[in-house]
Amino acid sequence: MSTAHPTAQTGDLEHAAHEHAEHHELGFVSKYVFSTDHKIIGIQFLFTTLLMMMVGGALALAVRWQLAFPWQWMPFVGNTIFAEQGGQISPEFYTMLFTMHATVMIFLVIIPVLAGAFGNFLIPLMIGADDMAFPTLNMLSYWFMWPAIALFGASFFFGGGPAAGWTSYPVLSAIRDAAPGSGWAQTCWLLAVTFVGFSSMMGSINYLTTIINMRAPGMTLFRMPLTIWAMFITAILQAFALPVLTAAGFMLVFERTFGFTFFVPAGVIVNNAAPTVGGGQPLLWQHLFWFYSHPAVYIMLLPAMGMVSDMLSCMCRKPVFGYKPMVYSMAAIAGLGFIVWGHHMFASGMNPALGMTFMVSTMMIALPSAIKVFNWIGTMWGGRLQFNAVMLNCIAFVSLFIVGGLSGLFMAAVPVDIYIHDTYFIVAHFHYILFGSTLFGVFGAIQFWFPKMFGRMMNDTLGKWHFAITFIGANGAFFPMHMLGVAGMPRRYADPYLHPYLNHLLDMNRFITISAIIMGLAQFILLFNFVYSIFKGKKCGRNPWGANGLEWTAPSPPGHGNFDILPVVFRGPYEYASPLAGEDDFLMQTKFLPPEDRAKEAADHDEVEGKH
Amino acid sequence: MKKFWCLFFMFWPIIGLIACAISPSMNWGFPYGLPAGSPLGERIDGLYYMILALVLIVFTGTQIGLGYVLWRGSEETDERAWYTHGSHSLEVIWSIVPAGILLFIALYQMDVWAEYRIQDNKNFPNQLETTVAEVTARQFEWRIRYPAPDRKFATRADLVTWLRNPQSDDLYSVNDIRVPAGKKVTIHLRTEDVQHSFFVPVLRIKQDAVPGKVIPVWFEATRADQYELLCAELCGWGHYKMKARVWAQSQEEYDAYLKQLQHDQFDDGVSSAENDED
Numbered sequence: 001m002s003t004a005h006p007t008a009q010t011g012d013l014e015h016a017a018h019e020h021a022e023h024h025e026l027g028f029v030s031k032y033v034f035s036t037d038h039k040i041i042g043i044q045f046l047f048t049t050l051l052m053m054m055v056g057g058a059l060a061l062a063v064r065w066q067l068a069f070p071w072q073w074m075p076f077v078g079n080t081i082f083a084e085q086g087g088q089i090s091p092e093f094y095t096m097l098f099t100m101h102a103t104v105m106i107f108l109v110i111i112p113v114l115a116g117a118f119g120n121f122l123i124p125l126m127i128g129a130d131d132m133a134f135p136t137l138n139m140l141s142y143w144f145m146w147p148a149i150a151l152f153g154a155s156f157f158f159g160g161g162p163a164a165g166w167t168s169y170p171v172l173s174a175i176r177d178a179a180p181g182s183g184w185a186q187t188c189w190l191l192a193v194t195f196v197g198f199s200s201m202m203g204s205i206n207y208l209t210t211i212i213n214m215r216a217p218g219m220t221l222f223r224m225p226l227t228i229w230a231m232f233i234t235a236i237l238q239a240f241a242l243p244v245l246t247a248a249g250f251m252l253v254f255e256r257t258f259g260f261t262f263f264v265p266a267g268v269i270v271n272n273a274a275p276t277v278g279g280g281q282p283l284l285w286q287h288l289f290w291f292y293s294h295p296a297v298y299i300m301l302l303p304a305m306g307m308v309s310d311m312l313s314c315m316c317r318k319p320v321f322g323y324k325p326m327v328y329s330m331a332a333i334a335g336l337g338f339i340v341w342g343h344h345m346f347a348s349g350m351n352p353a354l355g356m357t358f359m360v361s362t363m364m365i366a367l368p369s370a371i372k373v374f375n376w377i378g379t380m381w382g383g384r385l386q387f388n389a390v391m392l393n394c395i396a397f398v399s400l401f402i403v404g405g406l407s408g409l410f411m412a413a414v415p416v417d418i419y420i421h422d423t424y425f426i427v428a429h430f431h432y433i434l435f436g437s438t439l440f441g442v443f444g445a446i447q448f449w450f451p452k453m454f455g456r457m458m459n460d461t462l463g464k465w466h467f468a469i470t471f472i473g474a475n476g477a478f479f480p481m482h483m484l485g486v487a488g489m490p491r492r493y494a495d496p497y498l499h500p501y502l503n504h505l506l507d508m509n510r511f512i513t514i515s516a517i518i519m520g521l522a523q524f525i526l527l528f529n530f531v532y533s534i535f536k537g538k539k540c541g542r543n544p545w546g547a548n549g550l551e552w553t554a555p556s557p558p559g560h561g562n563f564d565i566l567p568v569v570f571r572g573p574y575e576y577a578s579p580l581a582g583e584d585d586f587l588m589q590t591k592f593l594p595p596e597d598r599a600k601e602a603a604d605h606d607e608v609e610g611k612h
Numbered sequence: 613m614k615k616f617w618c619l620f621f622m623f624w625p626i627i628g629l630i631a632c633a634i635s636p637s638m639n640w641g642f643p644y645g646l647p648a649g650s651p652l653g654e655r656i657d658g659l660y661y662m663i664l665a666l667v668l669i670v671f672t673g674t675q676i677g678l679g680y681v682l683w684r685g686s687e688e689t690d691e692r693a694w695y696t697h698g699s700h701s702l703e704v705i706w707s708i709v710p711a712g713i714l715l716f717i718a719l720y721q722m723d724v725w726a727e728y729r730i731q732d733n734k735n736f737p738n739q740l741e742t743t744v745a746e747v748t749a750r751q752f753e754w755r756i757r758y759p760a761p762d763r764k765f766a767t768r769a770d771l772v773t774w775l776r777n778p779q780s781d782d783l784y785s786v787n788d789i790r791v792p793a794g795k796k797v798t799i800h801l802r803t804e805d806v807q808h809s810f811f812v813p814v815l816r817i818k819q820d821a822v823p824g825k826v827i828p829v830w831f832e833a834t835r836a837d838q839y840e841l842l843c844a845e846l847c848g849w850g851h852y853k854m855k856a857r858v859w860a861q862s863q864e865e866y867d868a869y870l871k872q873l874q875h876d877q878f879d880d881g882v883s884s885a886e887n888d889e890d
Contacts, residue, residue, distance in 0.1 A: 092849040165846050172806040179848045265824025270805040318693035349822040352729035363718045370710045382694030385685035387617045406667045415656045415724040419816045422844040483640040488813035493852040501643040577692040
């Protein structure tokens with residue numbers, strides 16, 4: 001189902017552009033603030049998420065400080081924020097720290113940077129469209145982030161911030177007396193998550209419509225880059241899973257504010273208050289929450305997988321190995337992702353028979369991930385590798401995804417999960433996936449598509465230093481967490497050393513904290529590189545990387561309407577090292593071939609197709 | 613420079629493997645470096661080590677594969693890259709082999725889970741015979757209620773009645789659960805306020821305490837010893853300090869303890885009869 005109406009002759013297009021320009025003299029605010037241009041919106045998302053990444057990182061460093069130097073005076077903010085406690089982090093503040101670290105990183109950094117920043121910027125460019133299907137909706141999806149950020153910020157001022165974890169389980173999150181932060185802070189948090197949810201929903205509707213309807217002539221579904229497939233599948237995940245979280249959020253808000261009883265059972269006595277009237281089920285929240293939040297973790301991974309495939313193919317100068325298996329694997333991950341949510345609940349008190357069913361589906365989901373790893377290695381096999389910063393980040397993605405994916409096998413085995421559930425083993429697993437894979441993929445993507453966004457290159461040397469220090473710091477921080485987990489160190493503990501069997505872990509926790517601090521400081525190199533290069537980076541043309549996507553045929557940065565000539569697509573996006581490419585080592589999607597070469601291409605294509 | 617990066621990416625997996633190898637001697641493994649304190653725990657450990665072995669093999673293999681393609685791809689050459697879109701036979705092989713391994717792990721562990729949690733399983737203990745206590749978690753402590761030593765549960769209804777209604781001859785304690793060692797025991801887990809989780813690391817037990825539910829948790833402590841108990845589900849600011857113990861004692865010591873508890877609780881210095889209904 002490709003676009004059926006390749007539009008105009010050149011004359012018409014000129015005319016249209018001329019009129020277009022006359023009608024659209026935009027002021028600064030309309031052009032750069034409340035813009036409906038997908039590229040500006042994408043860049044807005046990128047700036048915002050980079051800022052939020054520093055906030056989330058700072059919160060993490062505070063958590064790490066407490067674990068490395070428990071109850072000691074807190075540097076920088078000890079005499080101001082923590083003056084009442086003598087400069088130390090209090091236990092209730094600690095619960096807020098890990099709650100908000102996770103919340104900020106998940107809802108304000110990873111999901112928006114993948115879908116909001118790169119999805120927005122790349123989708124129309126890669127499929128040959130002039131903008132998204134619903135530009136105004138797109139603008140709203142960005143601006144809905146700011147009420148969310150404001151509400152999360154406001155929540156800090158009510159009892160120190162929400163303290164029920166990013167998972168926000170009732171009864172702790174439902175009853176105001178259960179924790180200092182379970183009052184207005186928790187309500188602010190729930191409303192903020194709702195705003196983020198709306199933002200994501202608007203985005204996903206846009207992406208689905210744009211990808212289905214607005215592809216350039218010749219851009220069949222199986223000629224789309226894997227980035228677009230990933231964004232498409234991610235948008236489906238968002239669209240089907242988010243409403244459940246939104247509904248659960250409203251239910252919890254109504255419970256807390258209007259006395260509904262979805263989640264709180266009868267007879268609960270919190271803090272010597274009167275017993276609750278109740279009638280609710282705490283497990284209901286967990287099912288609803290994880291029904292969204294499990295697909296959410298794939299939302300936080302799939303776009304990076306797609307982008308890394310594109311970047312690897314370009315930097316190895318060869319086609320993606322197994323394009324169709326890669327597409328089917330992503331679809332399988334997404335589809336299976338809807339039926340594994342119970343693996344977060346093996347110890348929760350749900351029916352143990354469900355433990356078996358969710359275990360089987362969780363084991364199954366490891367398979368497409370493994371297939372993708374083999375295909376990435378296959379992509380690099382026999383390539384002519386360029387070791388620039390982009391490539392290094394992508395190799396790290398593959399290497400660390402192997403670790404993160406394999407560690408997931410332990411928790412998929414239900415009896416083993418009994419032991420490692422709610423320990424640092426879980427923390428190690430998801431940080432290897434979210435930081436080790438997704439975030440390195442994002443770092444690579446920033447440096448790869450920066451030239452298209454700003455018309456300048458980022459500094460590659462700085463990129464390599466940033467990469468190396470971050471890689472060492474990340475492994476130093478997250479690998480030992482596997483050991484902490486096997487040693488039985490629980491999550492969310494302000495002071496694990498109260499328990500004798502954990503006393504010997506202080507040194508390891510200090511090592512992790514120091515690695516985390518080094519990793520955090522290294523991000524300033526990236527930020528500096530990013531900001532400096534916007535103004536002083538080396539200018540570049542349309543296609544500095546010699547890459548094959550449609551976005552590289554547009555100017556850097558593309559103007560309003562993206563393409564000067566409507567692209568027509570003749571082949572897939574991975575024709576690097578093609579024998580028909582002539583002098584270049586890549587054959588652009590839009591390159592028109594003379595008839596004899598076209599016949600050869602069709603013959604090759606059939607032969608290759610037969611192999612799938 | 614290219615070769616440097618290849619070596620860089622190979623260096624860290626090697627460090628990781630070395631760290632795994634020295635883990636036992638550095639006490640980076642299971643608590644106290646000891647085997648699990650319960651038979652089910654030993655089976656969990658066995659499953660863990662089996663998965664670890666598989667994972668280490670796959671990890672080593674894939675990192676070697678990655679290192680190989682990086683090394684070969686970094687050679688300086690003017691030739692174009694290998695123009696290929698994939699290999700159907702390779703896709704089949706590397707789909708079927710991992711699928712087989714995953715299926716094996718899935719089937720292998722089902723027994724362990726069934727024994728642990730499915731009441732119809734032949735190894736699941738009879739709650740009427742093995743109930744030793746009701747454990748109530750609350751912010752931020754564990755409250756234990758023992759039935760009087762001579763109370764027996766003849767029918768399920770007896771047990772349910774006892775669980776629902778504290779009896780006047782029940783014995784109470786805080787943060788200290790005594791159980792007889794070497795036999796299966798069942799505790800009934802509940803919570804007074806928010807979610808908590810009954811986590812005894814050395815015995816490899818974990819079960820969330822859910823408001824509104826009473827959940828039977830059974831275990832067998834192989835050795836007579838004290839086992840640390842802590843909370844494993846975020847329950848508020850004091851989540852980290854719900855420190856308690858499960859003390860598995862010989863039958864004589866266990867009986868003596870309960871007698872002592874009964875005495876401490878009911879002896880008013882006047883009468884000596886334990887079960888004065890007063």
